[in-house]
Every structure is written in C-alpha cells, then in structure tokens.
Amino acid sequence: MSTITTEELAETTLLRFATAGSVDDGKSTLVGRLLHDSKSVLTDQLEAVERVSASRGQEAPDLALLTDGLRAEREQGITIDVAYRYFATPRRRFILADTPGHVQYTRNMVTGASTAELTVILIDARNGVVEQTRRHAALAALLRVPHVVLAVNKMDLVGYEEKVFAAIAEEFTAYATELGVPEVTAIPISALVGDNVVEPSANMDWYGGPTVLEHLETVPVSHDLSHCHARLPVQYVIRPQGPDHPDYRGYAGQIAAGSFHVGDSVTVLPSGRASKISGIDLLGEPVDVAWTTQSVTLLLEDDIDISRGDLIVPSKDAPATTQDIEATVCHVADAPLTVGHRVLLKHGTRTVKAIVKDIPSRLTLDDLSLHPHPGQLVANDIGRVKIRTAEPLPVDSYADSRRTGSFILIDPNDGQTLTAGMVGESFAAPEPVKDESEDDGWDF
C-alpha cells in the first residue's frame, strides 16, 4: 500500500483494446487474471464474487462473475453484451471492451473492435486455429484494428511445449497476414496459472517475448500523422452572445484524423467554400497546432456559411463528395436490412436520408467466401452494400481513416441503430495499383 508514489500517478497514455475468444477458451479467466494481477479487483468486489460463488455451492470464486453484470447473464452463465472494464498500471491506462465469444454476437465484437487499438484473440492450445479463430482474425482485419495479439492459452495442458505454440503461431500469423492484419504478436500463456499474463512464466523459458500486460503497456498508441488526411467534422458553431466576444464564430469538433495548423488553407465540404485557419482554440486556450483526437474550435479568416454536419479539410487534400457509397457493413439490428430500405445515414456529424440500392454480396467469415445477392442481411451478417444518399457526403475509405470512413445506418421509424458501415474495400490486403485517371475519387 505504501509503494504508491505520486510519480506513479502521473498522466500516462490510454490504450483501448478488445478481447475475442470462443466460449471455453478462457477469456473470462484471462480478463479476471489481468484485472486481478494488476490489482484492479478490489476487496469488496472479490468478496461479493466469493459470496455468490459459495451460495451456489462452488468451491473456488468464479472470476467470470466479476465481468457478468446483468441478472440474465448471471442466471444463464453467459455474457450477452459488451462490457467495458478499466484498469491501470503505472505505465498506462486501459479501457477493455469485453466482448462475448458466441458466434451470434458478431455485432458485439464489431462494437468492441470499432474503438479498439488492439485486439486479443484467444486460442485453446489443445485445439489450435479453429473456425472461430479465423472469424475473429477476419473481424480484426475488417475493422482494421492496428494491433493483434494472439494469446495461445492453456499451455499448461500441452506440457508447455514450444512446438505446439510455434505451429499455432505460424498458422495464425500466415492467415492474418493474408487478410492484411499489419501486426501480430503471439504469446503463449496459461490464464488459469498466470503464465505470461502479468508475470513471465517459469514454465516456458524458451519464450523470450513480452507478457500480455507488458505488450499492452508498450504497444504504440499514436500514428504518424504526416500521412493522414486532416479532417474536422463540425459539431457545433460557438457564437457567444455577450459583449466580450461580439465577433467570435468558432467551429467546434473533435479532429477525426491528421492535424491542423494556424494558417492552413482549408475547404468546407460539401459546399466547397475555401478559407484559412486564423486561430485554433483548444478548450478555450489558443494553440498553433492541433491533432487527432483533440476536441478543438477552429476560427476562419472569412465569414462563410458553415454549420453542424460540414467537414473542414485541407484544401490540398480534400475528398470528393458523393451520393453513391459502396461499403462493407455489419448488420447489428434484429430486423433485416433489405434492398429498397429507406434509412438515415450518420457519417461524422452529419445525418442524411439514404436508400439501400443493392446488396451485392454476403460474406461468410468462416472461409471468406462471398454469396452473391443474398437479398437481405440479418443480424450479425456481414455484407457489401450500395447506398444512395439524399445529399452529397465527403467520405474517405475506411482503410485511410477509421473515423471518416465509417458510418451507421439508423431506422427512421424507431431510431434503432441498424448497421455499421465501412466505406471501400473489405480487407486491408494490398490492392492492385489503380490508374489515377480512372479514379473518380471515392469509388474504390
């Protein structure tokens, strides 16, 4: 208790990550172990788990009870929804999207992975790479999660054999690389015993890599912004009515990608009007430069018409606007998505009317095969969709920008979120080089 110093409580970085694993791969145990060994489970929580476990006649505390928060989940002993967990080490703060492993909850993994910088895919060392593993890898590739960790669990049940681990790691890495996953880190673990989760394992001296926690603590969380297209979706126009700021007119938003500098020439989409950045306010303080994901307010030299839903971009790097979007989607609602469906599309801060023009294919995650013209997409389906919007939108490819290349479809009747959409090609595999002259700027 006395070991905590104020230096250790300095500001650190934040890593958002998600877990994926089949029902019996030991995901809850891994999550429980990470929380427990990083001292994020507190006495009263543990006591509550012990109390409930004992009342059910279980001898050892069931760590899954730490993460199953809803009555129905505890009754059925399954996880039915994404839950968010929080823990910290002196080096980093973590937000864990704890997603259920059941195949029918693809939408939950998509939800968790949409904000994750890293995903941990669990494998049972006895079973090796199975269908479910390939599904998880495909989803990580589809959502373009920058870092993937393969945790080969239950090493204690295969005699801590290096060759078992090596064969699984090789098979998985080959498959993931083919999908375009940029980085795979394979770690042999036993979540139950605690090998290589937080503490290095004494049982696997052949392994020289990091533990799961060490890797989580050191994986880079920011990207090289020089190659990013700068994008600011305008959320709200700030116009103080008071006498102190009679002429202040600021465009508030969270920078979705890249960076903006005072003096930059910018264009406002979809109108196409141009101006220059005369100032940037970072929550009330003027700054010279601001970058993703800061929430800022831009001030422009010219008094032009800008409102919520517009996108401010560098004039030299503006996406074309379009009313025809082709995307890969994951359908998340119980009611199906059909051709002719009238929907609302939310992209950045803009919501427009749209219509589903075509569903060219449905993807089977197991073998990545495409089924042409399925007619509809039902809950948890992934497919290609063509959408016509009522107004032109400046969309990026999801491969270029997870923020400005993504959208959701909303049911205009009951407001339900129907579908998660990613603009452009499905997988991050290298694409054939295209002739620039054939490129109309958006249709990949």
Next chain:
Amino acid sequence: MTTVATVSEETGSPYALSHLDALESEAVHIFREVAGEFERPVILFSGGKDSIVMLHLALKAFRPASVPFSLLHVDTGHNFPEVLDYRDRTVEKHGLRLHVASVQDYIDRGVLKERPDGTRNPLQTLPLTEKIQAEKFDAVFGGGRRDEEKARAKERVFSLRDEFSQWDPRRQRPELWNLYNGRHAPGEHVRVFPLSNWTELDVWQYIAREGIELPQIYYAHEREVFSRSGMWLTAGEWGGPKDGETVEKRLVRYRTVGDMSCTGAVDSDADTIEKVIVEIAASRLTERGATRADDKMSEAAMEDRKREGYF
C-alpha cells in the same frame, strides 16, 4: 499564442494524448454532440465530484460562450448542507438555471412514503422522472461511470429511456466508433454519460490538474458520526442515530456524496488533494462498496434501480 506540441517522455510520441487529455476530449465531444442534436438537454447536478467535473467539462466545451444547458438537482431532503451551499454558489457563479426535483415535497404530498430504513435514495426515481417529463427534457446528462458498478459497466454513453424512463439492457443500441445515435420518439429521452470511461482515480487526477474546487466534505475533517452496518454515518435530523448507536467525533472524509441516510464517510487524514489521490490509489475498496448502503441490498440493486429510471 501558446503551443502544446511538446514531446512527452512518457508517451514517446508528440501526438499521443495523455489519458486525461483523451478522456477530456471524448467528454467534450459528447457534450457538443448533445448540444448539436437535442432541443432541451439538462445536466444532473448533485454537487458531488462527478457532476462537478461534468459541469467543468461542459464549461470548457463551449468557451468562450456559456453552457447551453440548465442544471437539475434531485434534492432528497437529506443533503449535506455544505453541498447545497456549493450547488447554489456554482449556479450563481456561472449564471446557470437550476431545476430542483424535491423528494421531501413528494413525501409531504403523500405521493411517496418514507422507507422504514430511512434511506431516500430509491425515492429519487419518481421525482426525477416526473421532472424530466414535465420539463420535456430530451437529453439528461448523468455523471455515472462504468467503473462504479457492474450493471453500469454495460451502460451506453447515449442510453435511450422510454416514456417511463426505463432502461432495458437487452434493447440497447450498439455504440460504434464515436457515432452516437440520439434518435428518440417524443416522450422518450436519452441519458448521456460523458464520464463513462473515467475511473474514480481519473476524476481525482483531473480535479487536481484543473484545480477544481470541491465541497469540503471530500477532504478529511472532524465530524460527529455513528456506526451502522459497518459505515460511518453523519448524525442529523434525517433520523440517525437510533437507540444503541453512539455518536463519536472522528477524522473522516467522503468518497461519494449522496443522501445522508445512506452515504458513509471513511476514516481518513487526507486533507489535501494530493493525499486524497494517494489514498484512492491505495484503497482496496471500491467507492460504492465503501460508502453506499443501498448498493449492498442485493446482487442486482443497481440494475433494478436503473431499469426503473434511476441515474
């Protein structure tokens, strides 16, 4: 003009935000989304540290303009006087409008009945939900954090409530990227939780960094308390102590602020923010486990109350 483009030794990159900056930016984004999409938003403001941090973030989000939201306090009638005083000073300082939903008023009118245990926390739901309906609030900001309790760990940032303010965990909308869906029918409203991803320690670190003033009861002070169910409760007109409970003077502070009848103090000599942060970081008890009697009632106490419309 200042610049913040400093390379942090800790993060190793000029473009990685610190965890507090990342959480702040996300919360501000949420406030601005609500301002852009809703007609009549309101911030639940209790004078507790989470709602104080919420208001601070809202003030930063719209600078140099003023906050485009009013405040709503559910007054249990058993509030700490220091907290009510803080509430009123804050409202005045920022020129805000305060709505009050009064539990005492409902009891006086005979609509609600005092519980045998004297706890008024569960009685807040009806005054809150009726006020939301009467004022036609369509977005209600709450300071709830997912780290507080495991039913809250399942909560969305934008959480749709029906016309009875009910939460149905099975009918929640998936939340993808930062594309929050605020659609709702007339009579429905959305509860919005900008501090969803903050932990208790984040809140305290942020309070320290921003120099935010809090009600004094958050810091160690001598107070007349008595012990009930393993918690130190403040003696007062709300009905404690009962026979057999003896009052003593102890050095204590509060980790949460709520109704006096069910919010316990903890023994502490942390009388500065630095000491509070070290104490929280070393504590082996959660905030609610240490100080909230009502959450100990059953395994699903929070889930059940949330379903009914509690914050």
